[in-house]
Amino acid sequence: MSTHSPAQLPDLPAFFTAHYYETITSTNDVAKDKARAGAPAGNLIVAGEQRAGRGRTGREWTSKPGNLYMSLLLRPPGHAGEVAQISFLAAQALSDAILQIAPNLEPQHKWPNDVLIGGAKISGILLESAARAGGGVEWLVLGMGVNVAHHPQDAGQSTTSLHTLGIRKSTPHSLLAALAPRLLHWLDVWQQQGFAPLRMAWLQRAQKLNEQIRVRVGGEEFVATFRDLDGNGNLIVELPDGSMRSIAAGEIFLPHN
Numbered sequence: 663m664s665t666h667s668p669a670q671l672p673d674l675p676a677f678f679t680a681h682y683y684e685t686i687t688s689t690n691d692v693a694k695d696k697a698r699a700g701a702p703a704g705n706l707i708v709a710g711e712q713r714a715g716r717g718r719t720g721r722e723w724t725s726k727p728g729n730l731y732m733s734l735l736l737r738p739p740g741h742a743g744e745v746a747q748i749s750f751l752a753a754q755a756l757s758d759a760i761l762q763i764a765p766n767l768e769p770q771h772k773w774p775n776d777v778l779i780g781g782a783k784i785s786g787i788l789l790e791s792a793a794r795a796g797g798g799v800e801w802l803v804l805g806m807g808v809n810v811a812h813h814p815q816d817a818g819q820s821t822t823s824l825h826t827l828g829i830r831k832s833t834p835h836s837l838l839a840a841l842a843p844r845l846l847h848w849l850d851v852w853q854q855q856g857f858a859p860l861r862m863a864w865l866q867r868a869q870k871l872n873e874q875i876r877v878r879v880g881g882e883e884f885v886a887t888f889r890d891l892d893g894n895g896n897l898i899v900e901l902p903d904g905s906m907r908s909i910a911a912g913e914i915f916l917p918h919n
């Protein structure tokens with residue numbers, strides 16, 4: 663692991679205490695170590711590249727130089743179900759930041775926390791947390807990887823990057839400068855007003871709202887119409903027989919991927 667080089671980072675709002683590493687195993691792992699050592703919320707780990715970047719469900723997250731790799735340590739109040747709403751918050755903040763950098767793009771949200779442009783995935787979000795005895799979470803690490811200069815080929819999903827989309831001047835640095843204030847904004851809104859405003863904002867950029875999607879929940883897979891997001895962040899779908907079903911955890915697929 664190389665030493666910290668704050669010069670590699672843009673100016674960030676006072677909430678953030680940023681640490682930059684040229685190369686690292688995984689920003690999430692370093693943020694988790696800091697969490698366990700008692701570091702406060704706002705600690706932000708940023709890396710130029712990761713040697714062991716991780717995605718959801720244990721998948722590898724290819725992490726060559728040129729993209730943004732970051733993990734933010736949070737100590738949110740609330741129970742684990744509420745805290746999971748931070749993944750919507752991260753997607754919303756990222757799509758805000760992308761629009762700030764490139765107002766011509768149309769980022770869209772795919773449940774639960776992907777950001778897509780033109781139907782292709784541009785980022786990944788990985789939340790990891792430790793439970794507090796008696797309820798709630800002790801800490802939560804919000805890991806975000808955003809494809810700036812390149813994007814990995816993923817057999818199961820089309821992918822893209824800001825450079826592929828023509829935003830060639832963007833860098834991990836410029837993206838972080840736009841993203842950090844949006845994260846802080848939505849954290850404030852969420853902590854003061856709860857999930858409702860975030861839910862409304864997220865839905866405005868939701869892909870396939872009122873359209874057919876394929877849903878996978880555990881071993882089960884079915885086609886349904888995406889109708890809503892409930893007040894907890896569950897996906898609400900309408901089944902072919904007209905009944906509604908609420909999905910707390912699962913994956914959705916769009917017709918073209």
Ligand code: BTN
Binds near residue numbers: 716788
């Ligand atoms: C996904 O599978 O979509 C989530 C990918 C999350 C990748 C980011 S990159 C920064 C942070 N460090 C990691 O090892 N993973 C997350």
